[in-house]
Amino acid sequence: MLWRLKNVLNRLRKLKAVRDTAATQSRMSDICHPYHVICKMCSKTFSDPRMLPCLHSFCCQCLHFELEKAEQSIQCPTCQTNVAIPVGGASTFPQNLHLTFEAEFSGYMSKFVSDGGMSCTFCVNGCTDPAVAFCCSCTKFLCKGGQESHKRAPQLSHHSIIGLDKVSAEQPTVLKRTEMYCSHPNHETKELDLYCNTCCNLICNNCIIDTHKDHDITPLCIIAEADRDDMNKTLQCAHEIASKLADAIVANERMTHQVETSKQEAELAIEHAFRQLMETLEERKKAMLLELNTVSLSKVTSLALQKEQFENIQQDIGHHPKMISHILQIYTDPEVVALRGLVPTELKAILEKVKNISLIPSQQSYLKFSVQAEPITEELSEVGEIVELSPSPHSSKLEIGSAVSVNTTWPISVETLSSNGERYPCGGLQVVAELRPKSCDGPVASGEVEDHGDGTYTITLTPQTAGPYKLLVTMDGQHVPNSPYNVKVKGDYTTLCDSQEDISINEPYGIAIHDSGDIYVVSGDDCIYVFDQVGQEKLVICGSGSLKGRFNRAIGIAIKRDVIYCADCGNHRIQKLSIGGKCICMFGKIGSGQGQFNEPWDVIVDSEERMIISDSGNNRIQVFNRDEGWLHTINGSGSGDQAFTDPRGLALDPEGNLHVAAYGSDAVKVFTPDGTFIRMYGDLMGPIGIAIDDKGYSFVSESRGNSLSIFDPKGIKIHTVGNLNSPFSVALDAKNGSVFISNFGSGQVLKYTY
DSSP, X not given: OHHHHHHHHHHHHHHHHHTTOGGGHHHHHHHHSOGGGBOTTTSSBOSSEEEOTTSOEEEHHHHHHHHHHXXXXXXXXXXXXXXXXXXXXXXXXXXXXXXXXXXHHHHHHHHHHHHTXXXXXXXXXXXXXXXXXXXXXXXXXXXXXXXXXXXXXTTTTTSOEEEGGGSOOSSOOOOOOOOOBOOSTTOXXXXXXXXXXXXXEEEOTTHHHHTOTTSOEEEHHHXXXXXXXXXXXXXXXXXXXXXXXXXXXXXXXXXXXHHHHHHHHHHHHHHHHHHHHHHHHHHHHHHHHHHHHHHHHHHHHHHHHHHHHHHHHHHHHTTHHHHHHHHHHHOOHHHHHHTTTTHHHHHHHHHHHHHTSOOSOSOOOOOOOOOOHHHHHHHHHTOOOOOOOOBOGGGOEEEOOSEEETTSOEEEEEEOBBTTSOBOOOOOOOEEEEEEETXXXXXXXXXXXXXXXXXXXXXEEOOOSOEEEEEEEEETTEEXXXXXXXXXXXXXXXXXXXXXXXXXXXXXXXXXXXXXXXXXEEETTSEEEEEOTTSOEEEEEEOBSSSTTOBSSEEXXXXXXXXXXXXXXXXXXXXXXETTSOEEEXXXXXSSSTTOBSSEEEEEEOXXXXXXXXXXXXXXXXEEOTTSOEEEEEEOOSSSTTOOSSEEEEEEOTTOOEEEEEGGGTEEEEEOTTSOEEEEEOXXXXXXXXXXXXXXXXXXXXXXXXXXXXXXXXXXXXXXXXXXXXXXXXXXXXXXXXXXXXXXXXXXXXXXXX
């Protein structure tokens, strides 16, 4: 109570310090009658303010006058919301207790400013002495006598009193609500601390006995806490919706800009297309006119030459007809005979010449332009169309893998297509990706989305835990095709666990995984067994001996492009078989020369189908091309780190470097493809099998150590699987997140998952 009154008196002291300055009169008026305590209906300080459903408050009496004039509803003067008229009238609207106190405080301020100081309001004998203190309990200003009376009277001695000269005016005040008391005439000194759910009223403890007996009563603090929680939830929901609305407005503005931009681009495209059409028509027009001129010139030239011929003949005939007519008319017979053979002969020759030529015009032509204009005009009238491309989430494309490792970045590409199958050329869609555990127990990983602005998006996810998940990808709230996807998040190799899906087999040696997921295992009975992912036997390739397609202690196995490569150790050769077990070819024999072997232990095949073979009895590695031609040898003889003895398992890392499990050297030796030594790693006990994943992590089985060691790409051991029994080969199924170990001593192929 004291600190509330200090705030009130702080304001009073500030006003007293500035009340005589004209420049601060307006400010004091604002403090005495702040805007928020003025009713917008009557323009006066609130009197019993009531709150409408729209959360705006007005005087109860003002609302009563408005309700009397209305029929079914009134309109809020602030927000124009229609409010239905309640059955009980204006008094049924909830009272705004905060504004009630604010208005009361404003009244105190008004008196102080108008009087130039506050007089005593405690003494009942008409005391006009200036106030020197304020009683926080009875809300009275006290003169010196009233202050002394409070100290002497037992019933007043417990009241809290603040001296007006003790309140600092340095800091701005913050008004807080004072205690509220019961409105029951007999309980006016009792604070409100209960809520009657039956009557929906604030009450005190005494009311339970008097007027609210047997009612549903709840402590006020519980009701207030519940109301605050509800308000907080509503406020949080409002903030979320406001955020979504802000995003929607941004998206709307972006789409408006996109429509306007695409309109401008379409206008340019239309201008360009029709300009091309006009240029094409203009070029055609010029070509037609040129053709017309060419044809016309040819015809006119031909006719001109014919005319010239006619005119020449006409000139040759000349005066002969006129002369002959004259002779016939006036010449006598002797005169005619005297000219015999002279005149007719020349004319006859000319006439004979005329008989041999055509007198018809050589070119009887009429040039006309012909065009089927109507279909062309119709086609031109419909040329082009305005195509409205709308994104179709149900037609969009995703590039997604089936498995990913924990704590590694997983990029997913999304391409937006329109309903007609074209790529939607714009960004701006709300793409959301979530990785949810299938068990519904565990964290949900949300993807980061990069909008490239051309209809493509990149989603980046980083799963934190291993296991089966569902990947949900939506565009503007709609699932893309096949969403949700079933994906498996692999562990980080430190979480290897026995799948309990082991395969029982006599003396298992080499293991290879086919692209289909089938498991090929070489056994001590000179057979190759084929199992599916759940360990069911599918095929057996058997045969002991030295003939083609038969084995003598076969150990290493590899599969490349449906071809099986087998290290036939006892027969000192390599065999290539079809996926069904038919022998394709074999090469090698016992010896130490090029292409000869002494107990070849393992064989692997690189991307160019070159075969790399551990020739354990000769302490060397031999490399052959796809046609079984010898290429080069990596010798283990010599001294230093590059030397090795009894090489067994082989593997290639992502850089193409060769890792050799040197059984006799208790280490893994690493060489370049051409045989240059790089490094060595592992303090091992009989390394015999090795496999490397696409990240460069290596898995090494230790026959004498009865364990499997896992190394990172730098050769640092990160995990060990123990309690094995003479393990031999190791193989990885990255697609399904599995590690297979031929546990020779127990006659099993163990399957671990991560």
